[in-house]
Amino acid sequence: MLGKVLEFFKNLPPKKCAQCGKEIEEQHECYGNVCEDCLGAAYHR
C-alpha cells in the first residue's frame, strides 16, 4: 500500500510556473501556480 503512494508522488511532474514556465522548487501552497519571480513582479505593479 505504501509503495503505491510513493509511486504516485514520484510520477508527479515538477511544479511549473504558469507565467514563465520555470520549475518551482518550493512546495508552499501559497505560491499557487507562479514562481517567486512572477509573484514579486505582480506585487510591483
Ligand SMILES: [Zn+2]
Ligand atoms: Zn515565473
